[in-house]
Amino acid sequence: MTTLPATIREVHRGLQAKEFSAAELAAQTLERIASQEPRLGAFLRVREQVMAEAQAVDERLASGEPLRPLEGVTLAVKDNMTIKGEEATAASKVLTGYRGVATATAVARLRTAGALVVGKTNLDEFAMGASTENSAFQPTKNPWNTSVVPGGSSGGSAVAVAASEAVLAIGSDTGGSIRQPASFCNVVGMKPTYGRVSRYGLIALASSLDQIGPFARTVEDAAHVYQAMAGVDEHDATTSSQLVADVVAGLGESIADMRIGIPAEFFGAGVDPQVAATVMSAAKVYESLGAKLVNVSLPLAPQALATYYIIQPAEASSNLARYDGIRFGPSVRTKAGLEQIYRQSREQGFGTEVKRRIMIGTFVLSAGYADAYYHQAIRVRHMLREEFDRIFDEVDVLLTPTSPTVAFPLGARTQDPLTMYLADLLTVPANLANIPAMSIPGGFIDGLPVGVQLMSREWDEATLFRAGHAYQQVTDWHRRVPE
Numbered sequence: 001m002t003t004l005p006a007t008i009r010e011v012h013r014g015l016q017a018k019e020f021s022a023a024e025l026a027a028q029t030l031e032r033i034a035s036q037e038p039r040l041g042a043f044l045r046v047r048e049q050v051m052a053e054a055q056a057v058d059e060r061l062a063s064g065e066p067l068r069p070l071e072g073v074t075l076a077v078k079d080n081m082t083i084k085g086e087e088a089t090a091a092s093k094v095l096t097g098y099r100g101v102a103t104a105t106a107v108a109r110l111r112t113a114g115a116l117v118v119g120k121t122n123l124d125e126f127a128m129g130a131s132t133e134n135s136a137f138q139p140t141k142n143p144w145n146t147s148v149v150p151g152g153s154s155g156g157s158a159v160a161v162a163a164s165e166a167v168l169a170i171g172s173d174t175g176g177s178i179r180q181p182a183s184f185c186n187v188v189g190m191k192p193t194y195g196r197v198s199r200y201g202l203i204a205l206a207s208s209l210d211q212i213g214p215f216a217r218t219v220e221d222a223a224h225v226y227q228a229m230a231g232v233d234e235h236d237a238t239t240s241s242q243l244v245a246d247v248v249a250g251l252g253e254s255i256a257d258m259r260i261g262i263p264a265e266f267f268g269a270g271v272d273p274q275v276a277a278t279v280m281s282a283a284k285v286y287e288s289l290g291a292k293l294v295n296v297s298l299p300l301a302p303q304a305l306a307t308y309y310i311i312q313p314a315e316a317s318s319n320l321a322r323y324d325g326i327r328f329g330p331s332v333r334t335k336a337g338l339e340q341i342y343r344q345s346r347e348q349g350f351g352t353e354v355k356r357r358i359m360i361g362t363f364v365l366s367a368g369y370a371d372a373y374y375h376q377a378i379r380v381r382h383m384l385r386e387e388f389d390r391i392f393d394e395v396d397v398l399l400t401p402t403s404p405t406v407a408f409p410l411g412a413r414t415q416d417p418l419t420m421y422l423a424d425l426l427t428v429p430a431n432l433a434n435i436p437a438m439s440i441p442g443g444f445i446d447g448l449p450v451g452v453q454l455m456s457r458e459w460d461e462a463t464l465f466r467a468g469h470a471y472q473q474v475t476d477w478h479r480r481v482p483e
């Protein structure tokens with residue numbers, strides 16, 4: 001093969017025409033990763049085991065078994081999801097050497113569909129961040145310009161797809177961690193409705209917000225990955241037993257008469273006017289396809305960021321209480337007593353941002369402050385959900401920028417947590433409202449990609465994928481690759 005296949009279709013075409021075997025594809029992908037990693041740092045670990053797994057795919061096909069939906073397709077997995085017996089660190093020193101006791105349901109389902117996991121990708125420690133610079137191990141660079149960040153926290157997964165180190169990737173999105181790096185790297189990234197994809201085997205950040213979702217070059221491929229992962233799981237009580245619609249089958253349906261809401265609050269204060277203008281051109285593309293643009297208002301949306309930065313640290317601080325140096329990862333051995341083992345293991349194991357969130361979270365939950373902060377934030381979240389519910393009586397999808405700016409320089413925001421948090425301005429509303437949302441490539445400013453965010457009502461991923469796919473049928477931003 002001269003160039004690596006970029007989509008599921010291309011992989012399947014090549015396998016069926018016997019242009020390459022799964023083992024050849026896996027070997028060339030590992031070579032590609034080896035050549036790109038010194039420059040990009042997207043992976044924390046590569047899986048040599050993938051070679052044997054690819055050979056098993058070739059044997060299946062040789063024995064005449066039918067092609068499964070993701071047969072032989074390379075997949076990169078964010079390192080906050082577990083594979084039984086293999087290391088998973090969430091990019092934290094606290095989990096160095098930790099091995100998964102089971103395989104995450106999302107990963108297991110993708111492997112059952114035939115996907116080949118080539119490696120585990122870098123992230124901000126415990127998925128806290130918007131640049132992948134909070135990784136305890138390495139920063140990841142943006143393949144469009146290695147002096148800017150790839151976004152985060154799933155920066156490694158976004159870069160893996162953007163730099164052709166894998167055809168597909170998965171990440172987790174608590175406040176934008178799939179969509180924002182997708183927008184910075186010119187790939188598709190999608191967060192399902194809360195409860196659609198099992199969180200079993202996902203190292204928890206904020207349990208009422210976390211969802212696993214796909215990265216791909218095309219909306220069609222993202223739909224395949226979503227479909228393979230979605231649905232009830234006995235290991236996660238928050239998964240819904242609602243029927244998962246066949247989103248792939250619905251992709252080609254017309255979007256004429258689709259009502260697309262343009263919420264004013266997502267184009268104003270804090271949003272780069274050039275980004276806003278680029279995203280409005282994408283809206284015009286929809287209009288040319290017969291969709292109807294509707295100006296709408298979500299007055300509570302500007303409160304979403306402050307609300308998120310109370311609820312998220314609150315849940316994170318309680319989830320992270322388990323890392324005490326006893327059950328997971330390295331332990332500081334001291335004769336000074338159990339209390340000191342806890343203290344020193346946590347002091348040495350956690351990075352600065354994680355400690356900051358543990359302190360914020362503990363504060364907003366503490367007696368005397370919980371009413372003023374945590375409980376108040378929960379009320380605002382309910383009101384925001386109701387506001388989104390009402391808007392979807394008027395429109396089918398919402399269209400906004402994914403991020404207020406294009407990718408920023410490495411180091412530019414690491415000393416100033418508040419400006420780092422502002423990167424999440426436009427993505428956190430969907431997590432607080434539990435609704436599905438997606439970022440698709442929508443243009444460039446000075447050589448850096450701009451993402452267009454689409455959101456739809458709860459459980460209506462089908463409409464979201466259909467809208468995204470329609471845009472990719474008439475644009476070619478997603479076909480542009482770095483270098």
Ligand code: GLN
Nearest residue numbers: 127128129174175176177
């Ligand atoms: N940037 C956001 C944060 O740091 C979102 C993270 C995420 O979605 N995991 O909280």
